[in-house]
Structure formats: C-alpha cells, structure tokens
Amino acid sequence: MARPPGHGPAFEGRRQEIIDQAASLFAKKGYTATGIAELGEAVGLGKGALYHYIGSKEQLLVEIQDRVLQPLLQRARVIDALDAPSLVRLRLLSEALLEAILSRLDHIWVYEHDYRHLTGTNRKRLVRQRREFEWLLQGLLEEAMEEGALRRTDPRLAALQFLNLHNHTYQWAGTRGPAWTAAHLSEEYCRTFFGGLATDREALEKLDESVAEVRGVLTAD
Template sequence: MKAKITEHSIRLFEQKGFTETSIQDIVDSIGATKGTFYYYFSSKEQLLMDIHMDYITKLLEKQKAILSENASCKAKLHALVLMLLESIKTEKAKALIFFREIKNLSGEKLELILQKREAFRLGVEKLIREGIEIGEFAEHLDANLTSFAILGMVNWSYQWFNPEGRKSAAEVAELFMDIVLHGIEKA
C-alpha cells in the first residue's frame, strides 16, 4: 500500500503540484482513508522527502558505479550525462518533483537532500578536476564552476526533454558532450 500511495502521489504532484495536492486527493485516488496514509507517512512532507530520497539515492549509486569504471574522464562524464538524461526519461515525474518541489521541504529534511545533491555535484567536480590534472580537460577550467554548468544544463532538461521526441537521450547526451568539450564557436 505504501508503494501505491507513493505512485499515486507522484502522479498527483506532477499534475497539480505538491501544495495543490491534498492528502484527501491522494487517498481518494487509491480508494483509501487518511488513516491509511498516516499509517505509512507522518505527513505529506515526509512523503515528498521519501520521493526525493529515493531519486537522489539511485542517482548517487549510479554515479558511484560510473566513477569507479576503468575509463577515461571524458567517457565517465559522458556516462554521467547520459545517466541523468536516462533518469529523466525513465522517471520523468520523479525528476520533475525532485527539481520543482524541493522548495516544499524544510528543516532537516531539506538539509539532508541538499547534502546529497551536493555530494553528487562534488562527484562531478572531482571527475573534472581529475580530467584537468591528467590533461583530458583544459587546464584553465574552474572545476567547481564547470560542474555547476554541466549539471545546470543537464538537470534543466527535465523541463523540456521529451524521450519520445526527435532526439533520444543518447543523442541529447552526445550534443551536450559536444557543447561541453568543444563549445559552440565555429572552429
């Protein structure tokens, strides 16, 4: 039942937004009572936290696997970009909630998610720093700022990326990598 509540909540949060979705809306969508909701979640914010935690935990696990591969920094960066786009493709509603609804977390819940998001960003920054050190990436780059730029570009795609559209996740990842590695200036 917890999974069913979460699944229906994700759909409602995607359609109506977190603040516009009531607990009554959630339980009505599954034919349950508020008591059932409160058996599994202490509050609507706790449910939102669970959705955030599930999404970022999976991203961190995938990032760890990619960063531990025996591959070039460019190949790892490409794999990370593709992984993020694929997560938007396969979990679009969760991605939307993760990026759009973080403003509805507070206190320790918000702090924990922000720490996990920062851990992910630091993984990207470390990869860029390593690429600079071994000569794969330009030595003048600011690894911190570059990590924000890459993640900003990729993460914002939850707003517009249509997995059923003209370009696949792999094609968008290739374009992003071309922009990151070569820019848009004509050679």
C-alpha cells in the same frame, strides 16, 4: 529482518502505488497545493488509511526525492571509481543523469521544484546527497583539466554549466522523438559541452568509441 505485522509485500506494493500517484499530483499541482484529502481520493483511501501507508505528507516528498537521487548517486559512485579516462566517466555520468530524468519525469519535476519544502533532517540529508553528486561531477571535471583533456577554467562554474545543460531536459522530454534516448542526448550534450572546453579535438572524436568499451564493462558489473 522480518517485516512488522501488516507491512508485507502487499502493503509495500500499495505504498509504492501511492507514492507514484503523489508524484503525479505534485507534478501537476505542486506539493503545497495538493491536499491529503485529494491524494486520498485519487488512491481510494480515507485519511487514516492513507497515513497508515505514508506516515506524513512530507514523507511522501522524501520518498519521491529518494527514488531520484539514491539510485543516481549510487551509479555516480560506481562510475567515478572506474579505471577509465575522466572524459569517458563524465560521459557515462551524463548518460546516468539523463536516464534518471527520462525514466521518472513526474518525480524529476517534484525533485526540482518542491525539495525546498523538506524540513529539518530530511532537508539536510537531501542537500548533503545533492552536494555529493555535484562534488563527484566537479572532481571529474578537475581530473579532465589536470589530464589536459579540458582547458583550465573554474571547475565549479564548469560543473554548473554541465548540470544546467542536463537538468532542464525534463521540461520538454515528453515531446522528444523516439530516437532521443538517454545515450543519444548524452552524446549530443557532451559533444557540445566538451567541444567548448576541449584541448584535443582528435581525442574528442574518439570519445564515443571509448565510452562504448567502458559501458560494456559497467553493464557487466
């Protein structure tokens, strides 16, 4: 579909730059404390020109949330559909979540702190997408319990524990060592999490090898 006049590649590139700057400002000051005039000054645009690119301040928040959640949710769906043991898919989901966090720290800060300022259909859509990700995670945990890989416990509580282990990484990720990649952190987090729920320690020791095999298939796709 052809873009409307004035909305070509240059327009889109400039709009993406504005979203990046907004994420940086919102992460430092908060969404409500950052005014349109301040954002306009940061990107070198007057109020009218700025609105031409962004539509509204809330739309900026929508774009930041979408940059985080939409690729992550798409990746989670692919991982969930893999023909692989549940623990392998959980490990890959952990890695995908950490990759999203480490690649966009400003966006994650806004995602975690400011999503409540969304209104109406924007907020409903975001909540629905967040819940889908949580349901995918919970479903994989339930599979692992059904398979006997993890002991029986409340799957909702297990999902919240999994998320709590990962989601606050953004708070200190800027100080992490160079070896603390998403893959490394995922390995350590899952070793801790699975270790507390594992029913077969020997199978758990072989998990890294199984993950490496399936990751190759996932990358090829």
